[in-house]
Amino acid sequence: MTQEELDKLHVCVDRRVVPVGQAERMALVKDCRWTDDSLSIRFLDGDPGLQERVKKVARIWTEFANIKFLFGNDPEAQIRISFKERGSWSYVGTQCLGIAKHAPTMNFGWLTPATGDEEVMRVVLHEFGHALGCIHEHQNPAGGIQWNKEAVYAYYSGHPNYWSRKDVDTNLFQLYDKDLTAHTQLDPHSIMLYPVPAAFTLDGKAIGGSNKVLSDMDKEFIGKLYP
């Protein structure tokens, strides 16, 4: 990872309706898979050209998951996308059903028509991973990242994230319960992994770089989740 990339490490927050307490978090992860054959998806705003690019990238997931994405103007759309709020984020899987119908369930805060294809690919695949029910790979219960916690707190307290220590705990350090996820080991190539530069680890190991495409394990996992 270059210094320039590190200076603007844009990461995502996976949103949950009830983000407090480990017990609730576990239940959410367990129940967040969609049982529908298709999901209807609506853009609430945004540049039409950029919307087309988002659609094209999002559909890559459906090559490996047995679920269809129906983009349109359905007022009952399960997934609603905005570009207007701060940051990039998505609610996880069926958590989207708990959100008011006028409000977005997914946001792409830093994507504009000028954004390059690689960044659109990275961010859109990641957020649609959440929308399908995937959690962050660095919170894989298998663990394995030797975090230099103070360095990570210091980094994320600054631009562009401005996170509190609690935000960092929630978004990076807290692991999910092992009984509720299908992974058995950390996948350093997952699209759901935050970039982990060497400065963030005690053993000086960088993990993942900036993953921009679905890994083999991502494809296998989503195929199992939506067979």
Ligand SMILES: [Zn+2]
């Ligand atoms: Zn995320």
